[in-house]
Amino acid sequence: MLYDTTADVIRKALRGLGMAPSEAAAAAGLPEREVLAASRGKVLAQTLRQLAPALCLSPGALAGLPGYTPPACPLAEVQRIELPFDDETVNAWLVADGEGGHLLFDTGDGPNDVRKVLENLGIESVTVLITHEHGDHTGGLRGLGHMALRIQDPQQGDLLHLGTLTIRVIDLPGHCEGAVGYVVEGLGLPLCVTGDALFAGSMGGCAPGTPYREALEALRRNVMTLPPETILLTGHGPASTVASERLSNAFLADLA
Template identity: 35%
Template sequence: MARIPLEDNFTDVIGKAQRGLHITDADLAGRAGISTEDLAALKSGRPLVAVLRRVARHLRLSPDALEALATNAWYPAQPNFPTGFAAFNTRYDDMTVNSYLVWDARSKQAAAFDTGADSQALVDTAAAEHLSVRYLFLTHTHEDHIADLARLVAATGAEVWSHEKEPLPGAKTFRENAHFHLGPLAIKTLLTPGHSPGLTTFYVTGLSWPLAVTGDAIFASSIGGSTTDFEQQYRATRDKVLSLPRDTVLAPGHGPLTTVAQEKQANPFFAR
């Protein structure tokens, strides 16, 4: 399988932190003791390590993790699920978006998470594994995550569930700490808002590894963006996602799989 690129590069991370903290270029340059020209060069994509490390400290970012990202020195080790889990990465405009399928191998009951831009591969996998897709859980209702909703529902007959703060016509709604079951699989909802009001992380146990489907709460080496609720996004992700067991696999809305342990070490927003 082709390696999925990281969702954000180091300039994206700097931009998200700067916008979220409402720090202007002039203010950031002054705090970091660098010229506005050097800051502009850094933000244009030049990995000026000394400048980067100064900037990181004033954006609450880990200098070491940001440097590793800027120098392409890190990519998350990819976990292996022998059965019961499949990931799908589909192109949406100028980016790619993920969707996921989990199932109980014995009962063949399954749940899908988001639709991606094209749900055909998910539908084909469900058919090949002889699965009954009982639920379609939506991490949030931004268009790229529900782009193929109608076709996926028509193909599987799945019940659609979204958070009560982001209702959709025809969908059932849940609150935080709702519980669902597929045989031995347990699925718990964790509200992780900021990027959107009802952004939900689904914590799944009963597979080979604990799994958190995070939508746009966190990505490998980055975080979901928010210009209005950045602090809420940061705290919810830190307190509810990164507090999960260290071996929990994180299945984000964009970019590759990662784990809680890896993000605590290598995510510029959370590494210390």
């Protein structure tokens, strides 16, 4: 199941653009009530297609979002750990490093949730890398205790060598100040851990203006330019690939 619905995408676009529903309606040639309905729940695909250009979204991707199923990650070395977060879930990603060790990208919300999962898997220690400092991605750190070796504050452009893997840190601003992503090479396919900068079919919510623009620019520059087979490990919801998001992410797909 995708993390964001079409209504979520529309609300994020309206907020990021600093645009009132009435303004979007006027630009799209739609009654304001239809834009409000689209931001709250299901509407006709034709309405979504008509509204999308006014919000700088891909009409085809927005209309197709309800039926979008991103490709699953095929790598046995990668495990999604889906952890509770209020009435939703949040992802931590466990990646084998090729030499018997493990990397843990983000730690979930609850202080002991991810530790219990690791213990049940028989894993005694992990190298932890954090995408951003929101509590639902860092809350599990305090419960890991001696199990965790945290890479402290990696910066954009840093290159890390862990086991047989090479990890490049990329800048993914907008959703959270100081947020980064990780491009991982050394497995059968490249990975990019995006945190909340990107979801399958959507992106993380951003404040209006500069944060929203910077988020989109960074995703297009640092993620969408990766090889199309790159697996995207997101902060919430299922994994995807660069190729799939180029076609089906309303924020990033071709507007044609």
